[in-house]
Amino acid sequence: MRYVDEFRDPELGRVLATEILAAVEPGRHYKFMEVCGGHTHSIYKYGVDDLLPANVELVHGPGCPVCVIPMGRVDDGIAVAREPGVIFTCFGDMMRVPGSKGSMLEAKAEGADIRMVYSPLDALRIAKQNPDRQVVFFAIGFETTAPSTALTLKRAKAEGVPNFSCMCSHVTIVPPLRALLDSPDLRLDGFVGPGHVSTVVGARPFEFIPADYGKPIVVAGFEPLDILQAIRMILAQLDEGRCEVENQYSRVVPYEGNQRALEVMAEVFELRPHFEWRGLGFISQSGLKLSEAYAELDAELRFSVPGVRVADPKACQCGEVLKGVIKPWECKVFGTACTPERPIGTCMVSSEGACAAYYNYGRFAREREVV
């Protein structure tokens, strides 16, 4: 399969692993963060970390859009879903994220009309098919899904679909990276940059990482060889004393991003002053809301949204996992009270969450180590 097989070639993988081994200084410990949940998933699925020398550590970043949604936001969504006459739509994994009084899936079981959609355009279609119902789309995700929501809202406005609205929980990638870099308990040597977010924003927004923080970043694809090559490129930068943004994923990512996507996002959204991230707290200018021009489609203005802040469960250490301070298996409830079937924390919900990825793939390797 083109674009896939050649990036999973075991022979090339071994060559890259040998090059990485040759590039590391034996006495030095390297800590790289893969920003994106898609990378975390691939790393565990293909055992990429097994190919790395022991002194190269991968830290999982905050780039899983489900994992960063705070409990209060889930509660707000459920409150809207329970309003009479509402059809509430969201992406599949979002339905399993626990709020303080249960998940959307549980609210659905209790009678709320909550439906899974693959794309916001599906939600708009449901609205057109049910003109006597209010259809709300719960929008989550980074800059990869924000254009899709923006286009849908443009369509809804142009076509005049009065019963459609959007509860916007979109977030942007740069502010949490800056927050992580400012965090004193995390010392990183470099970043594997998010691939698909960069198809939209380009690689340029990451220039602050080498410029302001002196760390290299390599935007990477999601196949195992992409990730290995990105690590090889970061090591080469460190070795040669360079510090810059490099683009390993140039077959998909233009350095300047997708201008049309950025324009439609700028038209439909504006930055919130603050947005709460699970485990990371409030980060200024990190979340998106609907702009003035689209206020009529804003579910938060159309419905009464409680907006109550809910603290994460004490036992759950998603925050530390999202910041890369602890590994998934170091959380007290990992694999016992918290599993993909009954998640306590968001990182166990989405297949791109570090805990779920590790639970599904990585724990077997660790069991081998322990034995």
Add this chain to the structure above:
Amino acid sequence: MNANACGDHCITCSDEGIPMRVERIDDVRRLALCAAEDGSRSTVEIELVDVAPGDRVLVHAGVALAELSA
């Protein structure tokens, strides 16, 4: 529900896109019929890219975000 219900792809629109080939284009509505590697077809929004039938695109949440270079 299995978090991996869609094979390799997380059904949440996390940072994973699906490479697809454009088969037919409805230029008025800026929609395209696209086929994935496994042969499954779906309608994709192509407002954000310039593509022609036969081109390959990266699709995310029903929207083509980038053209894959040949």
